[in-house]
Amino acid sequence: MRAFNRVNSVENISSSQSILLELMDVWCVCEPSMERRALACSKMAAMLSLTKDEVEYLMRVRSPALAVTESIVSVGRVSLERRAILSMERSAKLGHTKGALQLLERMALSVKMEEAVLLVGESGVGKTSLVQVLADMKGEKLDTVNLGPHSDTDDLITSLRPTSYGRVMEPFTCDFVGLFSKSFDVSKNEKFMRNLEVLLMHQKYDEYLKVVEETAKRILSKKRESAWADLVVRARRLREGLEKGASPFAVQRGIVREAADEGHWLLIDEINLAPPECLDAIVDAISSSHHPNFRLFACMNPATDTAKRRLPEGIRARFVEYFVNEDSDAVDLAKIVSSYLPSSSVASVEAIVKLYMEAKKLYPLKLSLRSLTRALIFASDGRFDNENRCVYEAFAMAFLSNMEKEEKESMHNMIKAAFPCEKKSSMRREHEASIMIEGYEVERGDCLPIEDKEYVITRTVQENLREVARIVSSKRLAVLLEGETSAGKTSIVQHLAKITGNSIRRINNHEQTDVQEYIGSYVPDANGRLYFREGPLVEAVRKGYWVILDELNLAPSDVIETLNRLLDDNRELVVCESNEVIKAHPRFRLFATQNPAGSYAGRKRLSRALLSRFVVLLFPILPLNELSKMVCARCQIAPSAADRMIKVLLELRLQRSLSGLFSSKDGLMTLRDVFRWGHRLATDEGTDWQAAMIHHGYFLLAGRCRNEADKKAVISTLESTLKGKINEKDLFSIESPYFPHDLAFEHVVLTFNMRRMLVLAWQALTRNEAVLVVGETGDGKTRLAQTLGGEQMLTINCHERTECSDLLGRLRPAANGGFEWQDGVVISAMREGRVLLMDEISLAEDSVLERLNPLFEEKRTILLTDCGAQAEEVTAQGEFKVIATMNPGGDYGKKELSKALRNRFTEIWSSASFERAELCSIFAMRMTKTMDAV
Structure with a gap:
């Protein structure tokens, strides 16, 4: 039917080429394979008596002419009437390649024929950009929405949402003013109306409603009118709600319904991620009624990437589908380069095209047109002294993304060979208030820059800092830092923010991260009424803060996909709750960190589409000589002590790789162990630092070993490297200087294992x-916690269904009809400075426990985003401590904690072996307690 309508609309029906073009658009362009597309076109051409040369011309050679006037935009065989003056900001950067112009012509014809358009193609080929270009040329407002597996139909179409009484009063006031103006002369009652406006302005809604109700009653006493009677009923209901303190709700249009009603163009991105029922609801809502100017566009990646799937056939059939191929022809690529660098010589353009084509051939999955345009935009800023230096810096930034060390060196050599330049001069300053970091300009924030004396800059750290500063200086690109735990990913961003005076917001992701943690949610105000409070991401986008999304690949993919438009050149964030599109502040920067997928539990592999939106930097593990310097500076210990610690770490890692040291499932040593060791040595009050070093090393490293062979290997390594002896009986005796003599032991038998x-x-x-005690049932783990925590200790028994709200808190209905926040056990312990016991911690889902990650860091804070009128950062007080217990994995229902979580605890293995005399002492104490109770 669509093909029939297209052919029927052809002006010259005798033109076989015109008919073939229409049939190609409808039946062939949806095919990804150019060979299969050409085969289908050839068969149709044969029926229309067209030659192969004519088919080749129409498919690969024809370049539609683009012309824009004040009233008309013309693309090839299509002309559209414009509704507004053209903004050249976007359109000027359109590379007039054959593929782009042909696609613009097809979309323009679909707009004219009132067809919904579906663009399918790999990430970075320009799908959303071309839709935006066409909308800009036509003068239409383009609304954009990103869909995901959990997209809510109500949010997109219509929903009942909490609102303010000011919003509720607006339609009520309009109806009252309309009725009043019909019944009375408004000019004679100007003072009365002004007094009502004052009541509304000062939010005295109860008095306002009383006045309106009395006015309506007086009118009704003289003449009966149903409209005034309805107004009295509405006024009474509103007053009752005010008296009860109830939260008002109102029906609000979603972005899809609003676009359809107002006649905007709507772009649905990632349409194949949404559930079928959501898509059906959208299609039904649009089909029922819409403005004549409304047009629908959709974009998606092929179902060949992570988390991508096929679009249901019933939905797909409603669109005319165009597959968007990536431009790979040298001539077309040269046009793209020239559109961004119009003043470049032919030789420079050819060099750029050659570099891109060679790099794309070597790394096809890591480079795309998005990489090229990203580099061209940075080069076009002209921030350096000469063109070669500008291009070199641009391509070094964009083309080294997501590459390992060897790949990066090879790519870097290619760039240097293509654009040789001397790296003596720094980037030119555009703002006097900016700060130069490693030769790159970083905009200064609203805060006062602070010298970060505690941050240790080694050679590797300086190289990482230089790369991050270069990306930040581009003013538009998001950065993804990937590396092992304690590689310095988050700290380098915090350091850069501190020395440049930029405010920073940090969001810790977990497997249950919700979009509300980014965008915001409805929370109760001081009166218990619900209102929408913007999340940290929205605040940062508005005010120009920096944002760190920690553990990005822990978050659900659909949550991350909501950031797509913010990560694009548009730098826009859509807030569905208010249908607001927020343009990012010029100083806004987005950073993300993650551990490598596969090496850590719960870490997922991000899709190529999402990765391509970041500039990815892979952080290597620090060399040992730099690590020693960092430990020395951060822990304030002697260089000789730091060197010995690093040597022990190296020896133990080698032994683990050979013999499986530390039999726990994820029992790897990380840099956290070294820093803990250094901190303990620095805070030890003894006079013999060498003895303290070997003792604390034994406590940390041997204390977690689960069998004698591993423990002996640790002791042997410590003794041979540190030149000392370890006497376990003396270390764990009651007379030991490390023993806690101030605790009460009335109901505890001090066996060797308990003393240890x-x-x-x-x-x-x-x-x-934070302490994690691992051991079999009945070996004294809980008794140990009770002895250390005392009577004030708070306890939570973890299980499979433990939720974040059990730990942090939740909103509960209040007696006045509103809502109030109730702290969870973790927050209560933090506020009151009490010891917290998390019993059977391994039974809880890792995704729940990951929410506590900030608590185990040096600052010991947790950000509560849904606790009330304002987000609150809770800091642990006084004697707050965390003790966790668990059984080893392997038993029914038992599992080990993930490696990332275990690294945040100091792990202690509880041995279940007792001597005969110790068992007799335990039995005697239990019998005594039983007899006393009788």
Whole structure:
């Protein structure tokens, strides 16, 4: 039917070429394979008596002419009437390639024929950009929405949402003013109306409604009118709601319904991620009624990438589908380069095209047209002294993304060979208030720049800082930092923000991260009424803050996909709750961090489409000599001590790789162990630092070993490297200087294992380290926690259904009809400075526990985003400590914690072996307690 309508609209029906063009658009352009597309076109051409040369011309050679006047935009065989003056900001950067112009012509014809358009293609080929270009040329407003697996139909079409009484009063006031003007002369009652406006302005809604109700009653006493009677009823209902303090609700149009009603163009991005029922609801809502100027566009990646799937056939059939191929012809690529760098010589353009084509051939999955245009935009800024330097810096920034060390060196050599330049001069300053970091200009924020004396800059860190500063200086690109735990990903962004005076907001992702944690949610105000409070991401986008999305690949893919438009050149954030599109502040920067997928539990592999929107930097593990310098500076210990610690770390890692040291499932050593060790040495009050170093090394490293062979290997390594001896009986005796003598032991039998656990746990807790005690049932783990925590200790028993709200808190209905926040056990313990026991912690889902990650860091804080009128950052007070217990994995229903979580704890293995005398002592104490109870 669509093909029939297209052919029927052809002006010259005798033109076989015109008919073939229409049939190609409808039947052939949806095919990804150019060979199969050409075969289908050839068969149709044969029926229309067209030659192969004519088919070749129409498919690969024909370049539609683009012309824009004040009233008409013309693309090839299509002319459209314009509704507004053209903004050249976007359209000037359109490369007039054959593929782009042919696609613009096809979309323009679909607009004329009132067809919904579906663009399918790999990420970075320009799908959304071309829709935006056409909308700009036509003078139409383009609304955009990103869909995902959990997209809510109500948010997109119509929904009942909490609102303010000011909003509720607006339609009520309009109806009252309309009725009043019909019944009375408004000019004679100007003072009365002005008094009502004052009541509304000062939010005295109860008095306002009383006046309106009395006015309506007086009118009704003289003449009966149903409209005034309805107004009285509405006024009474509103007053009742005010008296009860109830939250008002109102029906609000979603972005889809609003675009259809107002006649905007609507672009649905990632349409194949949405559930079928959501798509059906959108199609039904649009089909029922819409403005004559409304047009629908959709974009999607092929169902060959991570988390992508096929679009349901029933939905797909409603669109005319165009597959968007990436421009790969040298002539077309040269046109793209020239559109961004119009003043460049032919030789420079050819060099850029050659570099891109060679790099694309070597790394086809890591480079795309988005990489090229990203580099061209940075080069076009002309921030350096000469063209070669501008192009070199631009391509070094864009083309080294997501590459390992060897790949990066190879690519870097290609760039240097193509654009040789001397790297003596720094980037030119555009703003006097900006700050130069490693030769690159970083805009200064609203805060006062602070010298970060605690941050240690080694050679590797300086190289990482230089790359991050270069990307930040582009003013538009998002950065993804990937590396092992403690590689310095988050700290380097925090350091850069501190020395440039930029405010920073940090969002910790987990497997249950919701869009509300980014965008905002409805929370109760001081009166218990619900209102929409913007999230940290919206605040940062508005005010120009920096944002760190920690553990990005822990978050659900559909949550991350909501950021797509913010990560594009548009730098826009759509807030569905208010149908608002927020343009990012010029100083806004987005950073993300993650651990490598596959190496850590719960970490997912991001799709190529999402990765291409970031500039990805892979952080390597620091060399040992730099690591020693960092430990020395951060922990304030002697260089000789730091060197010995690093040597021990190296020896133990080698032994683990050969013999499986530390039999726990994810028992790897990380840099956190080294920093804990250095911090303990720096805070030890003893006089013999060498003895303290070997003892604390033993406590940290041998304390977690689950079998004698591993423990002996640790002891042997410590003794041979640190030139000392370890006497376990002396270390864990009651007379030991490490033993907690101030605790009460009335109901505890001090067996060797109990004394050992007391020493290990006490040394950790006094330094605010979170303790994880692992052991079999009945070996004294909970008794240990009770002894250390005392009577004030708070406890939570974790299980499979433990939720974040059990730990942090939740909103509960209040007696006045509103809502109030109730702290969870973790927040209560933090506020009151009490010890917290998390029993059977491994039974809880890792995604729930990951929400507590900031608590285990040095600042010991947690950000509550839904606790009330304002987001609150809770800081642990006084004697707050965390003790967690668990059984080892392997038993029914038991599992190990993920490697990332275990690294945040100081782990202690609780041995279940007892001597005969110790068992007799335990039995005697239990019998005594039983007899006393009788």
